[in-house]
Amino acid sequence: MEYMVGVDIGTTSTKAVLFDDKNVVVASANKSYALYRDLPDMAEEDLNELFEALISALAEVVRDADLSKGNKIAAVSFSSAMHSLIAFDEEWKPLTRAITWADTRAVEYTEELKANGLGEQIYKNTGTPIHPMAPLSKLLWLKSEHADIYHKAAHYLGIKEYLFHRLFGSNKMDISIASGTGLFNIFNLDWDEQALEVTGVKKEQLPLPVEPYEYEDNMLEKYAALIGIPATTPFVYGAGDGPLSNLGVNAVKPGVAAITIGTSGAIRVVSDQPVIDPKGRTFTYALDKDNWVVGGPVNNGGDVFRWARDNMFDAEKSTAALLGKDSYDLLTEIAERIPAGSEGLIFHPYLGGERAPIWDANARGSFFGLNHGHTRAHMLRAVLEGITFNVFMVSLALEEVVGGLKSIQATGGFARSPLWRQMFADIFEQPVTVPEAFESGALAAVIVAQKALGKIDSLYEIEKYVGASNTYMPDPKNFEAYRELAPIFIRLSRQLQTEYQNIANYQRKHSK
Template identity: 40%
Template structure:
């Protein structure tokens, strides 16, 4: 019998599930990925078929097991996109599609709750910002708009909860995903009674709360047959993809922040106790019993440059050429600011009202100014997140950066200058999937602690911030922040004029 030293990290993302096999020294042995659509049947809706996601998990695990065989596999551990919601009937069958984090139909409920006397207190107690992404506000929407489904639903779960139910027969939710629901008190690790009252549900309609390192002993016959694994295979419940992404890039010790910019972006730091800044600009989600992740996600990362290339450069100029030209423009883009809120925005304002804008545009500005302003807008938004994290009392000594757009020097340098801090670039890693595998290894006793992640993911080089350019962004940051409030009323009125504008 071969030594069981392989853990499968199963990362259930927004558009695909990736399964990767790792050994305790961080070596990747095999991987497989299977996608599924994110459907938008109506404006504001962003949903998925739970059966397709379960099928992608089964296929991915089966592909990896077929390559490696089941004998060396010690177990599997899960990562999942956060903030999903799914209604189940009394026979544990789905009543709704999976309502994803990107679904914005609860915007009115979110804005109303944020403006209420208890909104900020609820955020600080649950760690979850009051935003349409939150399962709490989604449940408020169902209470007001779909009372029949709310009355019929026996359980409300997330997509990972449902997959684990099908694979292991246990209806549980880990503290990490529960801390991203807006329904759990992060200080007591119990369901928050005020939040349940707002949602209009009872505690017994939710899965049992368990630590992220909980081991479920064994697979259902269905799951074993679908994956090629033995029914005795151990399954670690796992956590949300945000906290696990920090673990996956080695940013797991206090003071080390992880910054990722792909289509969207995020900045997060691990701490040893839960906290939220006084203004409610950041989230606080659990990773393990003694490790929490504080930070903020932004909707608009590389997608802003994609839009600029498509709509301003007609899609004809290569992205690298646009960035090379923009790099010749001095920091500050000649007095031009872009508010990059093309997909509304999350941290640190957490409002679905935000809209994009170029401010300060003159006839003297050229395409390269517009491109640079777009890059600077994303970096300045992340600098606001960093400011909120520090307002929560966090000391951040190191920033590690990953993400597809970070390959170009302009993105790297602009981020370092806007954050006012050196930025360490990482060698490629799988992020959340690797984090899930490491968490699983700790739970299964294959590694002493998840702290080994810091040594398994080396920094390849460091981008130093340039003092003169950092000073420009330090001057622009409060103006950039003020423009959000200055344009809020106008954006709210414009939103009412075009509430159903379709996405391209």
Template identity: 35%
Template sequence: MKCIITIELGTNGVRIFAFDLSGHVIGSMKGYYPSFHTEPDYSEQDPEQIFITTLYVLKNLLNEYIHPKEYKVSCICFSAAMHSVLAVDRNGNPLGNAITWSDNRAKQEAWELRSSALGKSLYAATGTPIHPMSPMLKIAWIRNHDKERFRQTSKFLSIKSYIIHQLTGEYMIDYSIASATGLLNIHTVTWEADALQYAGITDAQLPGLAPVSATAGKLKKAYQQSLGLPVETKILIGSSDGCLATLGDGAKGEGEATITIEDSGAVRVMGPAVLKDEQMRFFNYVLTEDRYVSGGPTNNGGNIFEWFTRQFGDFNNPFDIEHSMQQLIEEASRAPVGSDGLLFLPYLLGERAPIWNANARGVYFGLNIKHERRHFVRAAIEGIMYEIYSIGKTLSEQRNIESLSVNGSFGTIPFCTQLIADMFNKPVRLRRKFHSVSFGAWLLSATEMGIYKTLEQAARTVELPDVYKPDEQHHAVYADYFGIFEKLSNKLFDEFEAISNLQHKHAITKYTST
């Protein structure tokens, strides 16, 4: 019996699924790794810890589900979060930690570039919004502020490129992850000369470009032996988590949109053309050379409610975060729709779409003497969903959205899914207890193996049986409060900048005084 394994390198951990050739899950496992926030606006991860965790989880899954049942692994397909940057030396050794998508240290470079003619030209060519998330800007920051690391760097990699290099010895990056770097011309699918010049690098300092269905070499002999995998096991380079989540939900074209809320979140559409926007609010990433995934991301998804839970939840067991989150969600359900006028701006990590403001901060607004903890809990969840709705509302200026699907561990919590349906006033489809990124990777693998002729044919097989229908009265309440949420997000621009500058000023003072 043959099987396909998918490896998703997510923000807070690695998820590994095993599927049979009919798309049924044989087994799955997850391993966790931390992010480090050593200074304001910094977000980093240890690449060696990610690699060791990935190997550990993969070996355990093979030993528990695959080898005892004598499955033969035909293919291992990778997916990963976007916008990571890891500098390595000429021997492939990391020069410090990987910088993740949520890192905002390059906000000054982003601000200057975004307001320039070059910034507008680069956005049109690359489809990547001018924001500190962009690896192009992260590399520019290293060049400007960490000159010794920049001098020693042989290549700048994504986390996925690093993991694949460790396993196979090949330096490769798929079109999808590459199109989120700000360095790839998505129209010619080649590295963009003006972007390279801005970052101060050459294309020789980047991994080789490859389509998402490309084979990323063979496993090194040491890993063939330790994992018990044959030499012919195909290593598929795969795509980004966002593109595969959209594929895994069966989104095919006009009228369909997919919402993902995991740690971060996004609203995405798929189509044969890029979305052009003079305000540079949308991303346009390559799935295949004639198929683009477009939309807007938020920094602040399930990670914000997890933060809220750790600060204000009740813990019988200090490690039982999921039980504490569920208790708070049940408490939120006892508060009225709209939280009696208490609003929460969830911008604890700055924000990307649609305001693209790395200085944005979290705010509770509308607090009065009658508000209780249940209102704070519900307002926190509603704030995350208002932000998702604001992306969808902006996206609907460019594309007609008639149907929605939702995926991600936070978005598919029934309470949250119903909030999405009510805010958008549209039915929302999903498969609970199913991971769309991994299934998208299975669809990609199955297409590459010839089970499907095209990705479009593969997407047509996706079924989303669960439907949440909107409550129009709830929608009316949310529509009223969303108007205030939207105004606050833009009106507080100067105050966001001022508090960020003060935080930076006093952080420097504290550092120099110690």
């Protein structure tokens, strides 16, 4: 049997998935690591923990492949979280941990970049909205607040590039990950001169941009032995997790949107060329040089649902455990008892700042419209509706940029909830399809590897492997409530934005 491994490098875990030659999942291994939040707005990962998780996950699925029986690992390919930054000195000694997309310490320098007008032009060149998530802003923060590290840094990589460097001694970055740095010109496919000038970083300090189909096949023997594979096994660079999420659910044709809600979330469509939003609300990231993913990411997805569970429904959480029932299933049953629109209760889900569509790291969450008739169950349903309204608001911006949406492919933890799927169908007034594609990100990475090795000619081959699906149709009886509330939600988000910085500054001043 000739196997392939798709690796999905996430914010708090790395998963390796073993596929057979029919692209059927044979085995998987998931290894977790900490997200360090030692200081306000910090979100970092330990490099050794990242590397050990990769080695351990790969070794586990390779054992399942049982290479002693003549089986073979034809390739390993990667999907990776985007927007991370790691600084190294001249000898490649790390000067920082991995500063992840969730780290917002660069907010002050991001606002300066927006105010002086440079941010707008850099966005038009790079397709990455000006936000603290981007390495562009992180570099400005390092330069101002950690000048010792900034001046000592000779090299900058992201988390996937670090793993490749450690395994192979390479210094490359696929154009998909590069397109999310805010430093990469998506029109000439090279590092952007204006972004480099603003940050003071030289092109030589950044990795060589390569296609997602590039691969390495000369691993250091000591690591090949730990994994249990030949050192010549091809490791394909792959792409960013957002673009590969679209590919993984076959949302690659015009007008087909992919919505993913995990810890965070996003809505994306694929275009055959980079598309820039004149208002700066959407991103454009590469899947490869011929396929561009246009969309908007949201910080606040399933983590907000978890916050509601842990802080408002502790007793129900304990009850679910005693009954051997999933706590989220119990909570959705409670939310289902409340009518669409939560009887006029609106929730803005900005517990962790927000990216699209408002791009404001200072944004904070709020309930609006509370009265004596509202209960915890109303608040719970409003939380789910608020997350959905926010993604809907992103979709309106997206439609301005790329045209109308025809259908929605749904993935992520929310896609397991019938209530939430129906809620998306009703608020968007679009059919929502949930493909039965298991491990879609890892599958997409494997499809990239198959194209890299010449086993397939087109990424569209993935359509054969996504599997059956369930489609949720919009329910007209809920339209009236959502059509009335959606504009209020949108207007409120704009009005409250004038005070977000003030309340965020107060919280930082008084945080323990």
